[in-house]
Each structure stands twice: as structure tokens, then as C-alpha cells.
Amino acid sequence: MKRVAAMLAAATVVLAAGLAPARAQTDAEIQAGRELVEVNCGKCHAVGPADASPHEAAPPFRDLSERFPMDALEEAFADGRIYSDHPDMPEFIATPEQVDAIISYIASLQD
16 A cells, blocks of 8 residues: 555656746746837737736737647747737747747746
8 A cells, every 4th residue: 555655656746747847937037028028019918917908809918828828829939920810910020038038927927
């Protein structure tokens, strides 16, 4: 019985480690992401933790993880596929460092 319990505990630790974020977010990276989204996205999207989107069709960034898995959102930013059928949505292409910062900031809002 103890052996089974030990195996279950070990499996839980391994699974939990696999669910951990791939990299740590730093305060500087989160701040850089906030600055990027304020300048590039804030005209339409709510980019803060409690503000309303200036454009009614633009989802608040704090709600993005409800609409898209974070890894899919990161991939879309990295591939330059952030777009919408809405005519007001501009094309946005970011460097890998900017993508990391933006995703770190968006993830910080989801807590």
C-alpha cells in the first residue's frame, strides 16, 4: 500500500512539473508587455485589469484566456496572425522578444 502511495505521489509531482509554465515571467518583461499593448492595442482594447474596452467589439485583454488558450495566442502573435474580421483591427507583427513580453503581460492579467 505504501508503495502505491509513493508511486502516486511521484506521478503527481511529475505531472505537476509538466503543467508548470515553460518560463518565468519577470517584472521587467511584464512591464514591457504592458507598455507595448498600451501603445499598440489600447486604442480599442481594455489592456488593464479592470478598464472597459474603448471599442465595444474589442475584447478586454484580461478575458483573452477565456477565448483563446494562452499557447495558441502566443503562437498567433509569433506567426503574425493577430487579426480580426473587424475592419478597424490593424495588422500587428512583433519581434520574438515583444511576443514574450506581451504574452507575459496578458498572462499576468489572467491571475
